[in-house]
Amino acid sequence: MSKEELLTAMAESVIEGEMERAAELARRALEEGMDPLEAIEQGYARGIREVGERFARGEYFLPHLAMGAEAMKAAMAVLEPELARRQKERITLGRVVIGTVAGDIHEIGKTLVATMLSASGFAVTDLGVDVPTRRFVEAVREERPQILGLSALLTTTMLVQREVIAALREAGLRDQVKVMVGGAPVTQAWADEIGADGYAEDAIGAVRRARQLLGLA
Amino acid sequence: MAAIQLRLLSEEDVRRVLEEAYALLEEPGVRVYDQEALEMLEGAGAWVDGETRTAHIPAQMVDRALETVPRSFYLYDLQGRPAVHYGGGDVHFDPGSAAIYILDHGSIRSRKPVTADLVALLKLADVLKELDAVSTALVCADVPREVSDLYRLYLALRVTSKPIVTGAFAIETWETMYRLLVTVAGSEEALAAKPRAIFDVCPSPPLLWSEITCRNLVDCARHSVPAEFVSMPLAGATGPATLAGSVVQHAAECLSGIVIGQLANPGAPLVWGGSPAAFDMRTGTPPMGAIETMMIDMAYAQVGKYLGLPTHAYMGMSDAKVVDAQVGLESALGTLLAALGGINMVSGAGMLDFESCQSLEKLVIDHEIIAMVRRFLRGIDTSEPSLGLEIIRQVGHRGNFLVTQHTRRHFQKELYLPSPVIDRDFRQAWEDKGGLDVSARAHQRALELIAVHQPPALPDEVLAELEEITLQAGRPYGLEYLPAWYG
Numbered sequence: 048m049s050k051e052e053l054l055t056a057m058a059e060s061v062i063e064g065e066m067e068r069a070a071e072l073a074r075r076a077l078e079e080g081m082d083p084l085e086a087i088e089q090g091y092a093r094g095i096r097e098v099g100e101r102f103a104r105g106e107y108f109l110p111h112l113a114m115g116a117e118a119m120k121a122a123m124a125v126l127e128p129e130l131a132r133r134q135k136e137r138i139t140l141g142r143v144v145i146g147t148v149a150g151d152i153h154e155i156g157k158t159l160v161a162t163m164l165s166a167s168g169f170a171v172t173d174l175g176v177d178v179p180t181r182r183f184v185e186a187v188r189e190e191r192p193q194i195l196g197l198s199a200l201l202t203t204t205m206l207v208q209r210e211v212i213a214a215l216r217e218a219g220l221r222d223q224v225k226v227m228v229g230g231a232p233v234t235q236a237w238a239d240e241i242g243a244d245g246y247a248e249d250a251i252g253a254v255r256r257a258r259q260l261l262g263l264a
Numbered sequence: 265m266a267a268i269q270l271r272l273l274s275e276e277d278v279r280r281v282l283e284e285a286y287a288l289l290e291e292p293g294v295r296v297y298d299q300e301a302l303e304m305l306e307g308a309g310a311w312v313d314g315e316t317r318t319a320h321i322p323a324q325m326v327d328r329a330l331e332t333v334p335r336s337f338y339l340y341d342l343q344g345r346p347a348v349h350y351g352g353g354d355v356h357f358d359p360g361s362a363a364i365y366i367l368d369h370g371s372i373r374s375r376k377p378v379t380a381d382l383v384a385l386l387k388l389a390d391v392l393k394e395l396d397a398v399s400t401a402l403v404c405a406d407v408p409r410e411v412s413d414l415y416r417l418y419l420a421l422r423v424t425s426k427p428i429v430t431g432a433f434a435i436e437t438w439e440t441m442y443r444l445l446v447t448v449a450g451s452e453e454a455l456a457a458k459p460r461a462i463f464d465v466c467p468s469p470p471l472l473w474s475e476i477t478c479r480n481l482v483d484c485a486r487h488s489v490p491a492e493f494v495s496m497p498l499a500g501a502t503g504p505a506t507l508a509g510s511v512v513q514h515a516a517e518c519l520s521g522i523v524i525g526q527l528a529n530p531g532a533p534l535v536w537g538g539s540p541a542a543f544d545m546r547t548g549t550p551p552m553g554a555i556e557t558m559m560i561d562m563a564y565a566q567v568g569k570y571l572g573l574p575t576h577a578y579m580g581m582s583d584a585k586v587v588d589a590q591v592g593l594e595s596a597l598g599t600l601l602a603a604l605g606g607i608n609m610v611s612g613a614g615m616l617d618f619e620s621c622q623s624l625e626k627l628v629i630d631h632e633i634i635a636m637v638r639r640f641l642r643g644i645d646t647s648e649p650s651l652g653l654e655i656i657r658q659v660g661h662r663g664n665f666l667v668t669q670h671t672r673r674h675f676q677k678e679l680y681l682p683s684p685v686i687d688r689d690f691r692q693a694w695e696d697k698g699g700l701d702v703s704a705r706a707h708q709r710a711l712e713l714i715a716v717h718q719p720p721a722l723p724d725e726v727l728a729e730l731e732e733i734t735l736q737a738g739r740p741y742g743l744e745y746l747p748a749w750y751g
């Protein structure tokens with residue numbers, strides 16, 4: 048397989064949502080001495096962008112998006128140790144910390160957004176689900192992300208999004224970070240009400256909004 | 265998976281309906297205003313009272329006709345592919361036929377349609393893939409009334425590729441319509457072998473065949489052109505107030521039609537169809553959206569199926585005047601029930617206001633209803649060796665089914681994903697798209713679909729002949745030229 052073919056196969060593994068194939072291609076790339084950054088940018092990320100475009104056109108659906116994201120993650124897991132060894136960092140659009148708020152264990156939407164952001168060139172730290180409010184505050188203080196993403200699926204837990212923003216303010220960190228909120232019950236009106244900086248309807252929209260917030264649009 | 269079907273009558277009920285219908289054909293018999301048909305009936309053993317033009321038809325004649333009438337036949341598209349199967353439990357849909365008004369989007373007043381309206385509707389029906397046939401759905405007011413029936417067929421043949429549900433309004437025009445069909449088919453034999461169109465023939469309730477409809481029936485039968493009976497007792501007005509009584513009258517009218525058709529040509533394809541209605545005792549209107557109307561439809565179709573015959577019904581219509589919530593509820597009820605009854609051809613999509621008014625927007629909405637109903641008919645797939653055990657175990661607690669191959673493999677088969685006519689957006693997205701209601705969304709979609717339609721490529725000489733036949737028929741009534749219809 049030529050380098051071009053390998054990169055195309057990587058993109059296709061994401062488009063087809065084949066996690067094992069994506070990881071296997073990543074291992075092969077490393078064996079052949081390919082620059083992991085190139086594998087990400089010219090291979091997998093190209094695939095995830097295609098998935099995003101097909102989704103936007105209505106040809107792809109949530110399972111395609113989610114599985115594309117999973118395939119990309121599987122490849123990243125293989126490539127990241129080598130990236131660290133070479134002491135290289137992806138040149139990123141910005142740093143994002145993301146998580147589902149306390150009391151809420153819903154993962155799918157948050158993970159989709161995280162992966163699409165990552166695939167689009169953001170450095171994403173995913174804190175997981177049921178993340179205590181103080182943990183968000185700590186992460187903002189320590190990692191100094193440009194964007195904090197707060198996910199909530201329930202009308203009860205979306206109230207926690209307001210709490211996190213209040214806690215950031217209390218800690219004097221509110222001005223350092225743009226806060227994006229999302230989740231099924233969340234609307235632009237809710238985002239405005241609680242003083243969040245950004246909201247989007249879906250993962251594709253979240254990437255667009257994140258770029259806007261950083262003045263990249 | 266269980267076969268999905270709904271029956272309102274017991275088998276014993278059906279037998280009683282038929283028994284009474286047979287008895288009605290003997291006494292009081294049927295009135296037949298076509299002399300030739302009356303003579304055929306008399307020649308075959310009916311006792312005919314020439315004065316009142318009444319034929320008293322004995323049971324053996326009915327039984328004989330039922331032996332020769334086909335249990336199954338197809339309508340074909342322009343390319344000669346079988347596209348509609350009349351028979352068995354197959355369910356098909358076409359737009360409601362012969363509306364004399366059209367409702368413009370945003371208007372509360374309907375108006376008389378013109379050529380451009382029927383062309384737009386035909387294009388839309390040709391593109392909407394859940395519609396198995398088109399129909400001559402509008403009566404255009406910009407051509408002389410005397411040729412308005414054949415003019416609809418002329419347009420349908422030019423604009424669409426699908427099978428056509430149509431009908432003649434006069435005796436002479438039937439012949440012209442037949443010639444139009446033959447012109448496209450290539451020859452009489454080709455048309456008989458692969459019929460493209462079916463003609464609605466309507467007995468007049470109670471128990472009467474007018475000269476026009478009887479003639480149309482005989483002409484269809486003689487040329488092996490399929491015909492479907494549109495028997496329409498109005499329960500409590502032109503038929504008994506009881507639903508069962510109306511079903512009996514419907515059966516008698518259809519049976520008499522089968523006798524006449526089979527006498528004209530044994531083996532001629534005929535369909536057990538109708539458009540009965542409840543009668544609204546407050547307003548005196550025939551509500552097509554009444555649940556009782558649908559119940560009569562379901563019951564008569566069951567009687568037809570008991571006899572093993574192809575079936576048809578006018579269902580999935582609404583009596584609302586604009587595309588509102590009543591439209592949705594009545595059309596959805598009727599469409600679902602028709603499908604559950606296994607009715608072979610369900611005519612009604614797009615129709616409002618007691619079968620008098622067509623709406624492109626309603627047609628688009630009905631298309632979504634039909635798609636959902638078709639999904640329902642496919643039922644729940646239990647063919648996998650493991651229904652859920654395997655995949656649920658594999659995913660485990662707090663797992664995400666969204667990222668499994670199992671989901672990717674199945675979701676598109678399991679889910680009908682509607683067009684944007686059906687709103688499933690989060691509120692914010694819906695607002696961002698303009699906060700449009702279903703009627704406005706349907707209007708947008710109708711315009712989009714009409715714009716992408718491609719008319720069939722008919723040979724120049726066929727087009728010229730279609731035009732000539734149509735003009736020739738219209739000239740005596742002042743039709744000097746055919747209205748422009750194509751950009």
